[in-house]
Amino acid sequence: MQIGAAYLEKEHGGRGVLLGGVPGVPPGNVCVIGGGIVGTNAAKIAVGMGAKVTLLDLNLNRLRELDDIFNGKLFTLASNAYNVERATAEADLVIGGVLIPGAAAPKIVTASMVSRMKRGAVIVDVAIDQGGCIETARPTTHSDPSYLVNGVVHYCVTNMPAAVPNTSTLALTNATFRYVVRLANMGASAALKADPGFAEGLNTFDGHLTYKAVAEAQQREFKSIEDIL
Amino acid sequence: MQIGAAYLEKEHGGRGVLLGGVPGVPPGNVCVIGGGIVGTNAAKIAVGMGAKVTLLDLNLNRLRELDDIFNGKLFTLASNAYNVERATAEADLVIGGVLIPGAAAPKIVTASMVSRMKRGAVIVDVAIDQGGCIETARPTTHSDPSYLVNGVVHYCVTNMPAAVPNTSTLALTNATFRYVVRLANMGASAALKADPGFAEGLNTFDGHLTYKAVAEAQQREFKSIEDIL
Amino acid sequence: MQIGAAYLEKEHGGRGVLLGGVPGVPPGNVCVIGGGIVGTNAAKIAVGMGAKVTLLDLNLNRLRELDDIFNGKLFTLASNAYNVERATAEADLVIGGVLIPGAAAPKIVTASMVSRMKRGAVIVDVAIDQGGCIETARPTTHSDPSYLVNGVVHYCVTNMPAAVPNTSTLALTNATFRYVVRLANMGASAALKADPGFAEGLNTFDGHLTYKAVAEAQQREFKSIEDIL
Amino acid sequence: MQIGAAYLEKEHGGRGVLLGGVPGVPPGNVCVIGGGIVGTNAAKIAVGMGAKVTLLDLNLNRLRELDDIFNGKLFTLASNAYNVERATAEADLVIGGVLIPGAAAPKIVTASMVSRMKRGAVIVDVAIDQGGCIETARPTTHSDPSYLVNGVVHYCVTNMPAAVPNTSTLALTNATFRYVVRLANMGASAALKADPGFAEGLNTFDGHLTYKAVAEAQQREFKSIEDIL
Amino acid sequence: MQIGAAYLEKEHGGRGVLLGGVPGVPPGNVCVIGGGIVGTNAAKIAVGMGAKVTLLDLNLNRLRELDDIFNGKLFTLASNAYNVERATAEADLVIGGVLIPGAAAPKIVTASMVSRMKRGAVIVDVAIDQGGCIETARPTTHSDPSYLVNGVVHYCVTNMPAAVPNTSTLALTNATFRYVVRLANMGASAALKADPGFAEGLNTFDGHLTYKAVAEAQQREFKSIEDIL
Amino acid sequence: MQIGAAYLEKEHGGRGVLLGGVPGVPPGNVCVIGGGIVGTNAAKIAVGMGAKVTLLDLNLNRLRELDDIFNGKLFTLASNAYNVERATAEADLVIGGVLIPGAAAPKIVTASMVSRMKRGAVIVDVAIDQGGCIETARPTTHSDPSYLVNGVVHYCVTNMPAAVPNTSTLALTNATFRYVVRLANMGASAALKADPGFAEGLNTFDGHLTYKAVAEAQQREFKSIEDIL
DSSP states (O other): OHHHHHHTSGGGTSOOOOTTOBTBBOOOEEEEEOOSHHHHHHHHHHHHHTOEEEEEESOHHHHHHHHHHHTTSSEEEEOOHHHHHHHHHHOSEEEEOOOOTTSOOOOOBOHHHHHTSOTTOEEEEGGGGGTOSBTTOOOBBTTBOEEEETTEEEEOBSSGGGGSHHHHHHHHHHHHHHHHHHHHHHOHHHHHHHOHHHHHHOOEETTEEOOHHHHHHTTOOBOOHHHHO | OHHHHHHTSGGGTSOOOOTTOBTTBOOOEEEEEOOSHHHHHHHHHHHHTTOEEEEEESOHHHHHHHHHHHTTSSEEEEOOHHHHHHHHHHOSEEEEOOOOTTSOOOOOBOHHHHHTSOTTOEEEEGGGGGTOSBTTOOOBBTTBOEEEETTEEEEOBSSGGGGSHHHHHHHHHHHHHHHHHHHHHHOHHHHHHHOHHHHHHOOEETTEEOOHHHHHHTTOOBOOHHHHO | OHHHHHHTSGGGTSOOOOTTOBTBBOOOEEEEEOOSHHHHHHHHHHHHHTOEEEEEESOHHHHHHHHHHHTTSSEEEEOOHHHHHHHHHHOSEEEEOOOOTTSOOOOOBOHHHHHTSOTTOEEEEGGGGGTOSBTTOOOBBTTBOEEEETTEEEEOBSSGGGGSHHHHHHHHHHHHHHHHHHHHHHOHHHHHHHOHHHHHHOOEETTEEOOHHHHHHTTOOBOOHHHHO | OHHHHHHTSGGGTSOOOOTTOBTTBOOOEEEEEOOSHHHHHHHHHHHHHTOEEEEEESOHHHHHHHHHHHTTSSEEEEOOHHHHHHHHHHOSEEEEOOOOTTSOOOOOBOHHHHHTSOTTOEEEEGGGGGTOSBTTOOOBBTTBOEEEETTEEEEOBSSGGGGSHHHHHHHHHHHHHHHHHHHHHHOHHHHHHHOHHHHHHOOEETTEEOOHHHHHHTTOOBOOHHHHO | OHHHHHHTSGGGTSOOOOTTOBTBBOOOEEEEEOOSHHHHHHHHHHHHHTOEEEEEESOHHHHHHHHHHHTTSSEEEEOOHHHHHHHHHHOSEEEEOOOOTTSOOOOOBOHHHHHTSOTTOEEEEGGGGGTOSBTTOOOBOSSSOEEEETTEEEEOBSSGGGGSHHHHHHHHHHHHHHHHHHHHHHOHHHHHHHOHHHHHHOOEETTEEOOHHHHHHTTOOBOOHHHHO | OHHHHHHTSGGGTSOOOOTTOBTBBOOOEEEEEOOSHHHHHHHHHHHHHTOEEEEEESOHHHHHHHHHHHTTSSEEEEOOHHHHHHHHHHOSEEEEOOOOTTSOOOOOBOHHHHHTSOTTOEEEEGGGGGTOSBTTOOOBBTTBOEEEETTEEEEOBSSGGGGSHHHHHHHHHHHHHHHHHHHHHHOHHHHHHHOHHHHHHOOEETTEEOOHHHHHHTTOOBOOHHHHO
């Protein structure tokens, strides 16, 4: 979100809109695609900055939960081509946050939708590490982060958390520390046998692809870790 | 507000829109004209019901205060012809709440703006007791409360608080009780002399118009109560 | 909720109480029976309008969740005869929202409790399509929506969402669209076989009752769709 | 507030009620008399603890402001004998917070109202340093802080901020520091002449009572500091 | 929480800090150990009183939920020795709320961490009924509730809910009433057979320990109720 | 604020801290100097992004108002050298927002305080157009916006609103439009005579300095517009 806000500034090629607006001036319009962890956090910050935020997701139960969490500060829409097109056309900032672990992200926002967006609007595709959920997105780097398509600024840096290494290292350590300790104490094979949680996180072992979604996405042979061990 | 919500139902000729929406379906669009007590209370209830609310007022300081009070749940716009036209055109419900005590209300929403509103949208003009702040508004009664102009439902009942006599009687009594006591103890003339607050509330005395704004609006002679007593 | 608020107006036979009150005047007292989707949404709008809201449910875990969601703006009570009687006796508006899919709604509020309610109070029984969760409720229509029992206004229109067809059609479409597509592509029998979700939504097939709760409620023979296909 | 909450515990003679309640059990009922700084802060903490809070004040504009600040989490009532009696009779905890600087506090809650309160309810009279705004209140000390009247626990310790010296010293220093510096630099007489703010805070000078409200309350002669200097 | 707030007062040996602070004076620092029901409720009240609250828990998903519930008013930290030590060292009040049903609570806050806390800080160990989750905690009673270790006030009364019997009796009854009715109607053996929920709540039967966690904690023989019946 | 957040990213030389944190990882620490319009808006956005925000101001009444507006999501401190030094030393981001219209901004944060800040912390001095309220601040431009002092990133671009021209033009127009109309209709001299509001906004006229604060700050001769006309 803070990247999106920054790229809306004139200096970065954006429309020169302040997300939060000013009393008497309408705030920026943010469209968040996907109500998972990425999308929800983006929406939280956008709402916190004072923007008018619309979030789209396929899952109606998730929209209901988000409605409870945001308590009227967020507008939810069922995700379908009609709603996505209308919402992106009105947006100053689009956040692509649809990630399916291990699989290629579906292209929710098509090139034709992007062509109908406002000049100077900004797209941040957080799903770019899985190929992006916006058709016009292609991976960029922290040193050359953005490019234009139809006048729309695209920011699609891979490994975005690297921008805030202090916070992201702590977050990653919080999530992995207990696994690391067990791995160190037991060794890899024993740990994989003892704890199915490890097996779920394993991508390759002994030359075999052991993660089903990756194997399918890349059309390679899959072998389950149980069979190997 | 609850009147506006009710008239949006199909039965009453409205667009059949639920103000609060449902998770996944956009909420109703409410446009409140005026940020005084009437407009602010209408906006509070509209926000509370889950609608998307835009409030327009001339006074930027008031918009800033409203921004503090509503904390991101309300979009404020500076009131000018361009913004009023745009906001009413998008609205499902327009609340006219511009009242200038004693004087005729200014016509903020013109007939041409009303003609550009959605079919089945609803207008509630709370300023109708002062002539209304919407050009197409004319006074109606609780028994025949609404009419259509260009397919837009108009609800312009005079003395609206009469619909909830229980609450409005208590509210009126809270505000007037201390004055009544003083009036009863001192008599009218003495009370008017002793307390300039009384004089401010006086409309006629001894056959003279003693309220300046009313005298000007009706182009009659004004005589100050100080001069009379 | 907006129906309940409207029927509290004097014109509709109610007590003439404004749900949100006015600073210095107590707000209306709303009692919501049931903490499912219907009850929670009613409570949200009632809280948003500024009413004092009490919600009763049997499930303590659900009350805990509601406490988290409403964050002190709602008072929860464990549902039992003592609490229901006390809460309805104090209420200006009672919303009956206990629905058990396919089965007759249990009668939570008895006729004797209704007889102890305030004159001019309003009951809206949203469960009326399943027979109602309030003993004195009987189905009414949008053209003749309300009646009095012991001075208490009853609004028990079947198919209430029909009042806001615009919103309810979108909501229904959001929920059903994907099923419709699959049905159109596969045909009924194939779709029912392929997806147990379809089977769960089926009421009758080939002359047989295939929904267990309905069969039990109506004491007819039940036949599972698996057996038929 | 935290004192009031503590005294509601059984150990201290109170009703054994937890102010915040538990999901499914009604919270405690707190009645705050007065919407000035003392009352508002008490109400904030009571609301924060999850209690059901009613605040009474004479000033309708102040009630309107409090309504904006508390945003539906507080019920405001116009202060009059009828409302005070009803509110205290229902309360588990009454906070007396009506202070008129320099003058004796008016007795808002009469002994007869106290006699109608619940057994084990708690009264905390913060106005006790000005004589108390509750008729049955008499000053107590931190070592013997409470007593019973009609089964109602009274906590009326003078100089209550002394319980949290750390916080109250900082608060006092924040408010007085700039005056102290000026006093040290200029001397008393020069400072009193140069800054009318000093004069307003002066109680006695050279043997004379220089604070009007105190002089009136104690029926002694008043001499303005301007006349003395 | 209200106990913790009270013990921070000078009278009770605490630091004399008001949890909510005063505008311009920093609020008290509260550290809550554990994000279950006990910890979450303590955090809610602490946040409501205006304190600066940090909550630690092992479970990152739970921290995410709490983040949604508290909406920026609470700081969450992953629970590990480094974070616990840092958070307790800065705290004015530590609430120990880590309970594992039936088992001894783990010692999250060590004696060495307590020795680095501020003089006059307060510890309330709600887990004391399971042995306490703070190493320096030992059971006390309502009549002699607190003691000092390294200048830190310890409040570790067993059966704390007894302080508010009115509320806790209702809460307990809400949770148990339906079981009691079934027990009365069916008798113990039949009820235990018919409803596995009963069996889960059973500690001893016919001289045997039937609760696994207790049996393990006390190293006694365990016999399942299914085997006995 | 969004500039400050961006400069905390590693790419821009900052500490690599995400202002909002992540559940389980502490958020960034923001220190806002000044509680006027600039500081309050910065604080709102910082709070909205999930940061831990401390705001310092001299005016205790303003701190009280901010406390009401932010409702526990902001920590206020009385502004004095001790508090400023402590707050900046802990901050990841310092926003300087002390502006006195027309006059040079006072240096609230001294160079020695900056030297005690964390490496990689960020300072944004919004008061730079009046000389800055941070001693180490010197004006920069949008093309070369930042520099380091003691490892602390300084962003002190003059005319910051130019980054979002769309929003700032509308905001400026809202505030000035009515004056422009009157100026166009009446001419400069007549408008200045008719409306003292114009005179207050005038800086120079006919070769004279007509704004007192500017005249004093620059030690030039002041002539009031009344005398000139």
